[in-house]
Amino acid sequence: MIEADDFLAGAKRQGIDFFTGVPCSFLTPLMNAVISDPGARYVGATSEGEAVAIAAGAWLAGRETVVMFQNSGLGNAVNPLTSLNHPFRIPTLVIATWRGEPGLADEPQHALMGEITAPLLDLVGTHRVGFPTSAGEIEPALAVAVTHMRATGQPVAMIQPKGAIASRSLDEMRPEPLPRVEVGDFGGAAPARRMDLLAAIRDIVPQSAGIVATTGHTGRELYTLQDHPGHLYCVGSMGGASAIGLGAALNTGRQIVVLDGDGAALMKLGNMATIGAQQPDNLTHVILDNERHLSTGGQATVSPGVDFAAIASACGYRFAARASGLEAGLAAVREALGAPGPRLLHLKVAAEQVAGLGRPGITPAEVARRFRTHLDESSAR
Numbered sequence: 305m306i307e308a309d310d311f312l313a314g315a316k317r318q319g320i321d322f323f324t325g326v327p328c329s330f331l332t333p334l335m336n337a338v339i340s341d342p343g344a345r346y347v348g349a350t351s352e353g354e355a356v357a358i359a360a361g362a363w364l365a366g367r368e369t370v371v372m373f374q375n376s377g378l379g380n381a382v383n384p385l386t387s388l389n390h391p392f393r394i395p396t397l398v399i400a401t402w403r404g405e406p407g408l409a410d411e412p413q414h415a416l417m418g419e420i421t422a423p424l425l426d427l428v429g430t431h432r433v434g435f436p437t438s439a440g441e442i443e444p445a446l447a448v449a450v451t452h453m454r455a456t457g458q459p460v461a462m463i464q465p466k467g468a469i470a471s472r473s474l475d476e477m478r479p480e481p482l483p484r485v486e487v488g489d490f491g492g493a494a495p496a497r498r499m500d501l502l503a504a505i506r507d508i509v510p511q512s513a514g515i516v517a518t519t520g521h522t523g524r525e526l527y528t529l530q531d532h533p534g535h536l537y538c539v540g541s542m543g544g545a546s547a548i549g550l551g552a553a554l555n556t557g558r559q560i561v562v563l564d565g566d567g568a569a570l571m572k573l574g575n576m577a578t579i580g581a582q583q584p585d586n587l588t589h590v591i592l593d594n595e596r597h598l599s600t601g602g603q604a605t606v607s608p609g610v611d612f613a614a615i616a617s618a619c620g621y622r623f624a625a626r627a628s629g630l631e632a633g634l635a636a637v638r639e640a641l642g643a644p645g646p647r648l649l650h651l652k653v654a655a656e657q658v659a660g661l662g663r664p665g666i667t668p669a670e671v672a673r674r675f676r677t678h679l680d681e682s683s684a685r
Contacts, residue, residue: 306436308337308472314442318450322362324355325372330401330464333472340475350574352377356384357544359396361551364676372399375421386428387540392672393457397449402465425461435462482620487613490625492632498592498653499525504634513559514552514679518545518568520599528662533678537664537671543572546589553584556679560586566593566607579646580620587646594655616648623647
């Protein structure tokens with residue numbers, strides 16, 4: 305058994321000081337230590353996949369990270385681990401608890417995952433390092449993990465068994481309820497082409513900003529308009545763009561703009577609650593809503609019945625507005641950028657395919673590293 309504070313101290317000596325995750329009773333001591341330590345940053349996520357994406361954003365802004373969750377949530381993390389961390393070569397230390405460990409009594413819902421936790425991590429290409437069982441093993445285990453992450457650019461996992469960490473109390477202030485802002489309605493005309501709106505937004509947003517474009521045609525349209533070191537084209541991890549943007553915004557002094565889609569935003573609505581709770585004043589979240597999964601054939605989403613701006617207001621965003629049409633959309637963007645964040649813009653766009661749309665001609669790993677360099681060179685810190 306080890307002490308949570310010893311593990312945290314060892315992680316910080318290895319340069320790891322950003323933590324995110326979803327609670328598990330096995331993780332309670334370590335999470336309590338991280339939350340109670342003013343020298344570490346912890347962001348509670350609404351899902352394990354969201355936590356992986358938040359950590360990716362934090363790494364892109366220069367931090368070394370840990371993602372913590374119960375192994376029952378490993379399935380939620382498989383998508384970003386395989387379609388975000390793997391192609392972009394974004395490392396993070398994954399600590400997954402071992403509920404349902406063979407030979408130990410546990411709840412029936414943990415039995416299967418307990419058997420397949422290690423094989424599943426192996427299957428998704430996540431290298432494993434043994435969880436330390438004594439104080440003297442902490443530093444060597446973390447050093448092995450960090451060395452592998454830096455050499456490969458890939459995540460490393462530790463499976464934490466029951467009782468591995470001694471109890472630790474929690475020192476945490478409960479957040480106060482956030483006020484709801486009035487939703488602005490800029491009205492407007494018929495929805496504009498998304499690509500035309502993207503071109504205009506790119507002209508308004510400072511070149512020093514980081515722009516995270518969701519998977520599908522949004523990123524491809526942005527790339528076709530202009531390739532830039534400050535662009536991150538999410539080729540996978542659908543729904544993760546806003547969480548990536550949050551992780552980046554919390555760790556840079558520059559503006560971060562997330563170009564999201566209605567289908568992607570609906571997939572991870574919990575991201576909006578986390579953004580509202582964390583209150584990054586440099587984050588602008590733009591949902592470009594064409595009411596379609598356009599890049600997969602134009603299947604309808606349920607967004608016609610969803611008021612994203614009202615949801616953002618309820619989640620604690622400090623600016624929320626809706627608009628349709630190029631003129632109204634740009635007016636809303638300009639006003640948002642002049643207000644404190646986080647900001648949400650729900651912009652209706654036309655469900656119109658763009659002929660001859662290009663694809664990024666650089667690898668995701670190159671995109672990630674130049675984006676990280678861009679945020680570092682542009683940072684006001």
